[in-house]
Amino acid sequence: MTEFITKESKITFVTSFIDIYETTFEDKTIEWRFEKFRDIVSTGIQICVYVSPECYDVLYEFVKDFANVKIMKRVSIESTWIAKECADVEYYLPEYRNYPKDIPHYMMLINSKCEFLYDAIQENPWGSTHFAWIDFSISYVFHNKEATLEYLAALSLRTFIKEPFLLIPGCWDKIAENNVDQISNGVYWRYCGGFLLGDAKSVEQMFLLYKQYYPEWIRTHQKLVWEVNFWAWLEANTEWSPRWYKADHNDCIIHIPLDVCCIVLIQDGFDTMTTYDYPQIDTYEPASASYIYFQGKHILNTRYVNYWYWETGHCHIKHPEDFIITKNICSELDEDTLTPMFYKEMDDASVGFQSKRCYFYGLEDIRLYEYRNTIRFIATNIDYSPMEWNRMIVGEYHPDTQTYSNCRITEPPYESWCEKNWIPLVRKEPIGDNGELIEQEYFIYKWYPMEVGKLDENNKLNIVYRHIINAPEFHRVRGSTQFIDNGEYLIGLVHLSESTLPRRYYHIMVALDRTTFKPTKYSEIFSFRHIGIEFCIGFAIRNRKYVFWTSLKDREPMMVMCDFNRIPLIYDFW
Numbered sequence: 001m002t003e004f005i006t007k008e009s010k011i012t013f014v015t016s017f018i019d020i021y022e023t024t025f026e027d028k029t030i031e032w033r034f035e036k037f038r039d040i041v042s043t044g045i046q047i048c049v050y051v052s053p054e055c056y057d058v059l060y061e062f063v064k065d066f067a068n069v070k071i072m073k074r075v076s077i078e079s080t081w082i083a084k085e086c087a088d089v090e091y092y093l094p095e096y097r098n099y100p101k102d103i104p105h106y107m108m109l110i111n112s113k114c115e116f117l118y119d120a121i122q123e124n125p126w127g128s129t130h131f132a133w134i135d136f137s138i139s140y141v142f143h144n145k146e147a148t149l150e151y152l153a154a155l156s157l158r159t160f161i162k163e164p165f166l167l168i169p170g171c172w173d174k175i176a177e178n179n180v181d182q183i184s185n186g187v188y189w190r191y192c193g194g195f196l197l198g199d200a201k202s203v204e205q206m207f208l209l210y211k212q213y214y215p216e217w218i219r220t221h222q223k224l225v226w227e228v229n230f231w232a233w234l235e236a237n238t239e240w241s242p243r244w245y246k247a248d249h250n251d252c253i254i255h256i257p258l259d260v261c262c263i264v265l266i267q268d269g270f271d272t273m274t275t276y277d278y279p280q281i282d283t284y285e286p287a288s289a290s291y292i293y294f295q296g297k298h299i300l301n302t303r304y305v306n307y308w309y310w311e312t313g314h315c316h317i318k319h320p321e322d323f324i325i326t327k328n329i330c331s332e333l334d335e336d337t338l339t340p341m342f343y344k345e346m347d348d349a350s351v352g353f354q355s356k357r358c359y360f361y362g363l364e365d366i367r368l369y370e371y372r373n374t375i376r377f378i379a380t381n382i383d384y385s386p387m388e389w390n391r392m393i394v395g396e397y398h399p400d401t402q403t404y405s406n407c408r409i410t411e412p413p414y415e416s417w418c419e420k421n422w423i424p425l426v427r428k429e430p431i432g433d434n435g436e437l438i439e440q441e442y443f444i445y446k447w448y449p450m451e452v453g454k455l456d457e458n459n460k461l462n463i464v465y466r467h468i469i470n471a472p473e474f475h476r477v478r479g480s481t482q483f484i485d486n487g488e489y490l491i492g493l494v495h496l497s498e499s500t501l502p503r504r505y506y507h508i509m510v511a512l513d514r515t516t517f518k519p520t521k522y523s524e525i526f527s528f529r530h531i532g533i534e535f536c537i538g539f540a541i542r543n544r545k546y547v548f549w550t551s552l553k554d555r556e557p558m559m560v561m562c563d564f565n566r567i568p569l570i571y572d573f574w
Helices: 030-041 053-065 081-086 104-110 113-123 145-155 200-221 227-237
Strands: 011-017 047-051 069-074 130-134 166-170 195-199 243-246 272-274 285-294 297-305 307-309 315-317 324-333 364-371 374-381 391-398 403-409 423-431 436-447 450-455 461-467 490-498 504-512 519-522 534-542 545-552 555-563
Touching (some): 047 113, 113 130, 195 200, 285 364, 285 374, 285 534, 285 545, 364 423
Parallel strands (some): 011 047
Antiparallel strands (some): 130 195, 272 555, 285 297, 307 315, 391 403, 423 436, 490 504, 504 519, 534 545, 545 555
16 A cells, blocks of 8 residues: 655755855855855755865854754865866866856866765665755745745655656757767756756766766866766766756756656555446547535536547547537436446536537536535536636536526636636535524635635625645646535645646645635645546545546546545645
8 A cells, every 4th residue: 555654854955065266256155155055954854965174164053053954074176086087187178158157176066966965875864765966055046935945845755656766957958969069168958957856776876877987078078067068968878867857047946747756546556446337429538527415315427528638648629620519417326336327418508508609618527516405516618608718607406307507607806718626615604693504605716825705796706715825836736626524624636737748637635624714734746547637526535435536538437435544634734
């Protein structure tokens, strides 16, 4: 069974402070560098520092307040492995460089990053499984420093996949084999240089490749180049193949791809995995499903779509005019097995609005919920919308007659062209002089900051709660499911995505305060069956188990069930 970690870091960060300049330039004094370093160590990440002898006392006094900092051995530039390899070589510096900065000792220092990492792995004072290089003063490139430092603290607590990996951010394309000219006379930003992360073995291998190839490089080409240039040469001319991700010299440099810290739950199996015998509808595929337990009945709405995602992530629409059409199929589930006892198509005409010609038809991503003893729904729609873009429709859902009623087209709180993923919340509140408890209807509008709104008499959503969320990745969070009261919290599922091809979706369980809707706890990032196009808008709690209705690539729907402890809520919102 997959186990998520507790709040104990598995990463050791490594850096160095070696003062190689006789004079200050660009106003980057020692005091300035230490203030930037204070930003990093104040996050609480565990970090090893290599320091030159003349700077040791300054660093020693500085770290007295930081138990998360370990001073490693004292290192002079001349004692580094790179400097020793260059000692008997007549080398030259690149023609196009920053003359005050890019001196020989600086080139040697930045090429020593792998040596410092290697030594930290051998010492491993915190017993880490993964190691990261981080530049001593890296916070000066952060534009949104507070949020990025919070992300860094959370990154240090991540659980990583078992497979080896080495992540290095970069800006430019890979160079061609034997293309020495491209990296000899100017900096080549294939890699950013200020950050990398990998498991211990992969990071060790990087330094071993240095020892294997760098002596030949410096003696053959006689060019003392930046470390990022040599990394680019290693990638192009050896078996070394780190995982490159697009970044720049700003906050995104430490924003790693999420798939390396995403648990795929199916790898250890679910308690229950059930596929339904959905009816075939020509050119359509069953996709996402929403669930509600209402007056003793288990009701499921399944969306059918007329498109198909290829393995590349591209979408093929099965319509001569490329219209995307949604059909909705209503089912009642068996009490014991939660399998459908019938499949009946919902009547779109009962929505009560005039459909206009457009490229999207039908009620998309219906979410069911109970409100004042009725089944309600909220869905995304375009063909009934009074403008040319998405609007949310709310109304009543009738499984017995497969109809909708009392439907309303809503107006968002702000000017918007694409409305999706409003999540319903229902809460009892005292109304009137006698304080009678009456259910009130709210909707989570967005997550960063979290905004919860209420519809007025004109069907406009007015924001009534705002909660600041200081947690990693929540700037990308959307949807996903209804939230269920477990007696302690309101529990639900949210998702986020990365703009890859195919697109990658990830999930997080979230707990909300039952009264204020304020987020309180959240889980690790996970996926159900694979990392890719994976949705889940159906959720239930049954017999102390989570039940989810998932789909892959907007098809292959499945009901999956697992114990609560498979997805524990281990993090607190800060």
